[in-house]
Amino acid sequence: MTPTVSYRCTLRGETHTFADLRELLAKANEVKSGDALAGIAADTATERVAAKLALADVPLREIADTPLIEDDVTALIEETHDRATFDREFASLTVGELRELVLSRAFAGRWSDEGLARALTPEMAAAVAKLMGNKDLVVAAAPLRTVTRLRNTMGQPGVLACRVQPNHPSDAVEGVLLSAVDGLLYGCGDAMLGLNPVDDGVDSVASVLGGLQDLIRRLGVPTQSCVLAHITTQLEAMRRGAPVDLLFQSIAGTEGANASFGVTLELLGEGREAVIAHHAEREETFIGEQVMYFETGQGSALSAGAHHDVDQLTIEARAHGVARAFDPFLVNTVVGFIGPEYLADARQINRAGLEDHFMGRLLGLPMGCDVCYTNHADADQNSNDDLLMLLAMAGCQYVMGIPGSDDVMLNYQSTSYHDVAAVRELLGLRPAPEFEAWLAEMGLWQDGRLTRGDGPVLDAAAAAVAEGAPPELAA
Incomplete structure (x- = not known):
């Protein structure tokens, strides 16, 4: 007792x-x-x-x-x-x-x-x-660093990485790829190309995984893909032949809250081992075995009625304890996404983002943040900019890249490809080293800054989505 x-x-x-x-x-x-x-x-x-x-x-x-x-x-x-x-x-x-x-x-x-x-x-x-x-x-x-590896290396000092989040209202693969290429041209995507699916069905998830993997292969991008379906859907897609780089799952800080996500600690462990074995069978180069990608956020246990009268900050820290046990490649606190019932305004969202990031770093996690808010919270893009810059100064591992900061599928506000490029230039930060070298090879990066040049990546990108590509990309 x-x-x-x-x-x-x-x-x-x-x-x-x-x-x-x-x-x-x-x-x-x-x-x-x-x-x-x-x-x-x-x-x-x-x-x-x-x-x-x-x-x-x-x-x-x-x-x-x-x-x-x-x-x-x-x-x-x-x-x-x-x-x-x-x-x-x-x-x-x-x-x-x-x-x-x-x-x-x-x-x-x-x-x-x-x-x-x-x-x-x-x-x-x-x-x-x-x-x-x-x-x-x-x-x-800021000085607490945890370096992780999968296809590239994350977490070094001076690096601010970005997850390209190419969400689409109907998971149309061509639209997803167009958005992903847009992000790559802005120097984003070193953390991953990670989609939140509309359709959690196995066939749809497998189709998007295949499209993202083909884009990575054709362009030679040193990054990883992920479709943020439920862990069981991803594993079933993998069993049917879909390429899974990172295995995603939302997690929380109590057994009851995890049950509300349809997940157990045993399932997380089994999934991790299955993906590591899957990588060993693929004819590709992986430089690390950190294959898990977790998302957390203050308020999830309370929303599930599984908080046991423990405050949401402490429950969030316990979620970090769960993540740490499975040696993740990246962890993301989706700080303002759950809604104003849990973080009412910009002041509370910004505070929670800094708390979550600090706790994760202190516990040894490769911690990133979705700097975001829902449209019914008392926050705006200016307050989002404030948190983005504070987290960048705090050494945040990565943030999100979403066209125009406006997610057309999840209907919330986050950070854009432009935001990441601006903060990197403002604070002298760089992409992940392998990704930076690729950007330079493609003519998109020179002397520590984005060039937006017409390098070979444009022709290669067009070829990667030539089958059924939308007119915008063909142009």
Whole structure:
């Protein structure tokens, strides 16, 4: 059973009492409409500050020994926790002391050299995030690097990658390929060519996978493809002969929320092994075995009624713990997509994006972000630009590239090919190294910037979709 320890803080002559660690973590969270919807948020700003002060004094050992939920996610987190390194490096610290350590100049080197990521649990990452300002989250995340490999290499310093998201209202392969080529011409697509399908049927998914793979092969692009259907659909398409580079699944931080996605931890493990075996049988060069692509987002467990009165930031950190166990190629927090019931406005969306990115980086994940909002949230493209630039400064692994920032299938707002090109040029960032070399070979990249030249890629792209290509591409 979970030990019950109450926490107190006296502030301005008033004593605030928090019944247990679960309540303390919830009350210490920044303002989130989802926590208010769940009835677990602080009632006043004073109570929130009192909770933060009390949380700062909580020993990390207490967090390690106090499971908030009893389910298979908790069991996985405990199984994958490097307790020996934790006992040596962190057990004597409080949450406040961990914050000071993470923000110190020497921490990133130690974190990398000594493999400290797995010595921290998701709940510890969530706790320290609650004590940080937005600038702290940027400063702390920026030097923490996790490099991954599949067809190319992701995560190096100075790299901002992009997932081309060529969504189409009817999954028409020709339209998908046209959008993908458009992204490539803007220097995007090094993270992946990743489509959200309208049709989750096996035949349709296989058709799009085949089209994207043919484009990659014909152009010689050092990237990977993915169709974000349910994991079982992707695996069935693979069994029928479709080429699967990356295996996608949305995941959450509780067993119940994962069940609402139709997924179990066992299925994730089986799928990963199946794709690794599939790659070994293909006559192609893969330079790594990190084959999983996960998406997360604050509020998913609450929307499934499976949050166990735990705040949405802490649940998100637990989702990161699930992702870490399966050695992913990339992880994406789709920060503003679930809706204003969980993140009401630009202020909350931006805060959540920085929190999610920091926690993922601290836990050793190759973390990216879909900088986005739905049209009924109190946000706009200006606030989206703010978060994009903050995350780029924080070393975000990759963001989305969508024509005009407007997804014509999912009907939400994100970041465009133009946005990625602009931020790279503004901050002196580059594509992934193998992809940058390909861009230069194609005449699209020179002296560290996009050229938009008429290189050989145009003829090759036309050939790649010549069968049934739309007039725009043929031109």
